[in-house]
Amino acid sequence: MNPLIDGLQYANWSERVFRQMREGGLDAVHVTITYHENFRETVLQIEKWNRFFERFPDLIFQGFSADDVAKARDTGRTAIFFGSQNPSMIEDDIGLVEVLHRLGLRFMQLTYNNQSLLATGCYEARDSGLTRMGREVVAEMNRVGMVVDMSHSGERSTLEAIEHSSRPIAITHANPHGWHPALRNKSETVMKALAESGGMLGFSVYPHHLKGGSACTIDEFCTMIARTAELIGIRHIGIGTDLCQDQPDSVVEWMRVGRWTRKIDYGEGSAAAPGFPPMPEWFNDNRDFAKIAEGLKSVGMSGAEIAAVMGGNWSDFFASSFGRA
Amino acid sequence: MNPLIDGLQYANWSERVFRQMREGGLDAVHVTITYHENFRETVLQIEKWNRFFERFPDLIFQGFSADDVAKARDTGRTAIFFGSQNPSMIEDDIGLVEVLHRLGLRFMQLTYNNQSLLATGCYEARDSGLTRMGREVVAEMNRVGMVVDMSHSGERSTLEAIEHSSRPIAITHANPHGWHPALRNKSETVMKALAESGGMLGFSVYPHHLKGGSACTIDEFCTMIARTAELIGIRHIGIGTDLCQDQPDSVVEWMRVGRWTRKIDYGEGSAAAPGFPPMPEWFNDNRDFAKIAEGLKSVGMSGAEIAAVMGGNWSDFFASSFGRA
Numbered sequence: 001m002n003p004l005i006d007g008l009q010y011a012n013w014s015e016r017v018f019r020q021m022r023e024g025g026l027d028a029v030h031v032t033i034t035y036h037e038n039f040r041e042t043v044l045q046i047e048k049w050n051r052f053f054e055r056f057p058d059l060i061f062q063g064f065s066a067d068d069v070a071k072a073r074d075t076g077r078t079a080i081f082f083g084s085q086n087p088s089m090i091e092d093d094i095g096l097v098e099v100l101h102r103l104g105l106r107f108m109q110l111t112y113n114n115q116s117l118l119a120t121g122c123y124e125a126r127d128s129g130l131t132r133m134g135r136e137v138v139a140e141m142n143r144v145g146m147v148v149d150m151s152h153s154g155e156r157s158t159l160e161a162i163e164h165s166s167r168p169i170a171i172t173h174a175n176p177h178g179w180h181p182a183l184r185n186k187s188e189t190v191m192k193a194l195a196e197s198g199g200m201l202g203f204s205v206y207p208h209h210l211k212g213g214s215a216c217t218i219d220e221f222c223t224m225i226a227r228t229a230e231l232i233g234i235r236h237i238g239i240g241t242d243l244c245q246d247q248p249d250s251v252v253e254w255m256r257v258g259r260w261t262r263k264i265d266y267g268e269g270s271a272a273a274p275g276f277p278p279m280p281e282w283f284n285d286n287r288d289f290a291k292i293a294e295g296l297k298s299v300g301m302s303g304a305e306i307a308a309v310m311g312g313n314w315s316d317f318f319a320s321s322f323g324r325a
Numbered sequence: 326m327n328p329l330i331d332g333l334q335y336a337n338w339s340e341r342v343f344r345q346m347r348e349g350g351l352d353a354v355h356v357t358i359t360y361h362e363n364f365r366e367t368v369l370q371i372e373k374w375n376r377f378f379e380r381f382p383d384l385i386f387q388g389f390s391a392d393d394v395a396k397a398r399d400t401g402r403t404a405i406f407f408g409s410q411n412p413s414m415i416e417d418d419i420g421l422v423e424v425l426h427r428l429g430l431r432f433m434q435l436t437y438n439n440q441s442l443l444a445t446g447c448y449e450a451r452d453s454g455l456t457r458m459g460r461e462v463v464a465e466m467n468r469v470g471m472v473v474d475m476s477h478s479g480e481r482s483t484l485e486a487i488e489h490s491s492r493p494i495a496i497t498h499a500n501p502h503g504w505h506p507a508l509r510n511k512s513e514t515v516m517k518a519l520a521e522s523g524g525m526l527g528f529s530v531y532p533h534h535l536k537g538g539s540a541c542t543i544d545e546f547c548t549m550i551a552r553t554a555e556l557i558g559i560r561h562i563g564i565g566t567d568l569c570q571d572q573p574d575s576v577v578e579w580m581r582v583g584r585w586t587r588k589i590d591y592g593e594g595s596a597a598a599p600g601f602p603p604m605p606e607w608f609n610d611n612r613d614f615a616k617i618a619e620g621l622k623s624v625g626m627s628g629a630e631i632a633a634v635m636g637g638n639w640s641d642f643f644a645s646s647f648g649r650a
Contacts, residue, residue: 039365039368040364043364043421043424046424047420047421047424050420050424051420093372095372095375095376096368096372098372098375099368099371099375099428102427102428103424103428104427
């Protein structure tokens, strides 16, 4: 099979979104279930997902292992893999890594823009790299089978995570900084180190990560993917849309501000445009993955290369990442 | 195989205790991990157990399904199944039942001596039966595969739990009230209703539940078991020692008092004897199960009957109880 896998979404989940996943043929998706929530609040998010799994068993189920991608394909459903965009939910307790892995958490970002207990976010003025606890938590994530995700981390922290981690890590949703110099996009140095260690980069369609923003064309996006494949290898790239479908603007504010400031921080936005940016016309929801596959064909990729980018690589990465070391 | 299973222990866990489990040939044990702890505190107990599993992989592992009893036998280890003696850890949130089941919790008492949010404990003056939330939580436990344990509940609550539960329930550690009229021991009415619904009674060797207390003889204990088998059927009984090995007396105080009173409540003890009572001479630790099996033979039980009581019945009960409805 050629699985279709999205490396990151944070939609306002609903039956509508799940039905669109099925219409788009999505076999598996890494969903963000928490940002700044503490452990108990994160468990409430898991409880909410448990209700989704109970209500929509014909559309979705919780994924725990890479085998669940094939199971999803075989049963015509989408496997949902949990992840966190910040380590807030482990609080200051390394033991929660294993507990959350048992509950299905398969990805954890070491930072979300800011300094965390573990590493430095990409919006900080100075990046001091992995902290003492950060090194311990990465080792624990390696042990239990939770993927280190550095999408929102600073350059030094990311390089140190790649170096320190005994298993390949991921940048689930970001694009090359050379193509579009957003703080969230990644340098050639990072992308090459990531690929050399066996890691994965998921390309984002979130407009702030796109050259030209919402006006970026599918051809520009796919040309960027093809060039990145030439740079770091076809085996180390996938899609990580960062789709935030149907979310009210209050949610992007929570993502950016959490409880760390009493002021508004606009993150990648601005006072003039504080909300979610409009999506590019070629990607609005889960029914639009075929357009990316077509775009990759248009820029000259082979069928095997397209299959790798659209899900084959993520599937292989899941297989080597989610189990015990 | 004839598995050896203990229906309840709450020892001061250590390598010594785990080695004694292996010396005694114990294949599986239901261990209490929490009494009055809230959710977060219970997760800390799970983290503590995760460290035990990591440190002593040759002696123990966490049991999740009945298949783990055979796996324990095949690998020469003891499968540890988690349980709670009070519903404090689900707080007021029914969604935590499924979350804790995912983390391996397979038994939950609806009460521990006192009134809970779910039912009435056996030390209350009036037993009002299952509460509104209690009925909902029993249905949720039925759905996910968590055993309702009424060892410390009142008579009406226990009968209502048997009636309301769509799956057989357990009284993991108690003896017949007619044999020894402790508040914690169970009436014929309860034992018969339990057995008729397919449930299980585990016989306790905790001295306060024994006729004659610590002086109870193995012959008296086994005669009581044989008579109970005649009364409710050989298929509905097992062992649930309530072994509290190596625990300091501060722990029995926590069990009795929790945070519900500022005074000392002596429970089954007294001001003159507030601590753990001395064990009967024939059962001090996990190496002593053979003495119970020998005792059952002495009172005339057949090999097949002894095998059923010593673990076969619990094994069958686990197989029908721990999965989704």
